[in-house]
Amino acid sequence: xxxxxxxxxxxxxxxxxxxxxxxxxxxxxxxxxxxxxxxxxxxxxxxxxxxxxxxxxxxxxxxxxxxxxxxxxxxxxxxxxxxxxxxxxxxxxxxxxxxxxxxxxxxxxxxxxxx
Amino acid sequence: xxxxxxxxxxxxxxxxxxxxxxxxxxxxxxxxxxxxxxxxxxxxxxxxxxxxxxxxxxxxxxxxxxxxxxxxxxxxxxxxxxxxxxxxxxxxxxxxxxxxxxxxxxxxxxxxxx
Numbered sequence: 001x002x003x004x005x006x007x008x009x010x011x012x013x014x015x016x017x018x019x020x021x022x023x024x025x026x027x028x029x030x031x032x033x034x035x036x037x038x039x040x041x042x043x044x045x046x047x048x049x050x051x052x053x054x055x056x057x058x059x060x061x062x063x064x065x066x067x068x069x070x071x072x073x074x075x076x077x078x079x080x081x082x083x084x085x086x087x088x089x090x091x092x093x094x095x096x097x098x099x100x101x102x103x104x105x106x107x108x109x110x111x112x113x114x115x
Numbered sequence: 116x117x118x119x120x121x122x123x124x125x126x127x128x129x130x131x132x133x134x135x136x137x138x139x140x141x142x143x144x145x146x147x148x149x150x151x152x153x154x155x156x157x158x159x160x161x162x163x164x165x166x167x168x169x170x171x172x173x174x175x176x177x178x179x180x181x182x183x184x185x186x187x188x189x190x191x192x193x194x195x196x197x198x199x200x201x202x203x204x205x206x207x208x209x210x211x212x213x214x215x216x217x218x219x220x221x222x223x224x225x226x227x228x229x
Contacts, residue, residue, distance in 0.1 A: 042119075042121075043219040044158070078227070103149070103161060103164055106151075108157075
């Protein structure tokens with residue numbers, strides 16, 4: 001599945017604490033993404049990256065920051081976790097599949113509970 | 116702005132029934148269209164995709180989807196479902212001009228009675 005791993009897979013934390021989620025890919029894809037999945041909302045894009053040190057905001061970026069210092073790693077940080085950030089977080093990469101078009105492939109997800 | 120609508124939130128079928136899940140999108144330009152499936156406790160997996168060409172797209176596990184441009188639709192079909200098709204199904208779209216960003220629908224939960 002496109003060589004994507006996420007860590008940790010499960011985390012329980014308390015409100016106000018910082019949390020960092022890691023996404024690692026093995027195939028040197030340029031684009032990487034962080035989504036959150038919540039019932040009734042599908043997947044919503046938090047941030048994405050189009051290269052080392054190149055990132056941009058998605059539709060639900062408030063309260064989140066990202067960093068990409070190496071091609072293979074894309075980190076998502078919750079500076080001060082809130083209960084509204086309890087969710088399942090998916091990392092994705094975008095891989096070329098046909099001509100200039102690309103398809104996204106997803107990691108296994110991280111289940112985060114903020115108490 | 117692009118958006119994707121999946122009007123069926125939860126569909127319940129018996130095994131061997133035929134399936135059609137609706138997906139409509141709003142965007143005036145050229146689009147790529149996707150269906151993803153998420154089995155319980157797992158991540159999203161690509162079922163099928165449409166970039167161009169034949170509007171009837173065949174995917175894995177016997178699924179197919181038809182792109183009807185005039186209706187802005189990309190409905191997912193399967194002639195005979197199995198219990199193992201129980202999952203959540205997500206339609207997604209991105210614009211050719213913005214290939215890096217995909218917009219997802221809110222998902223349809225499919226439950227199959229054995």
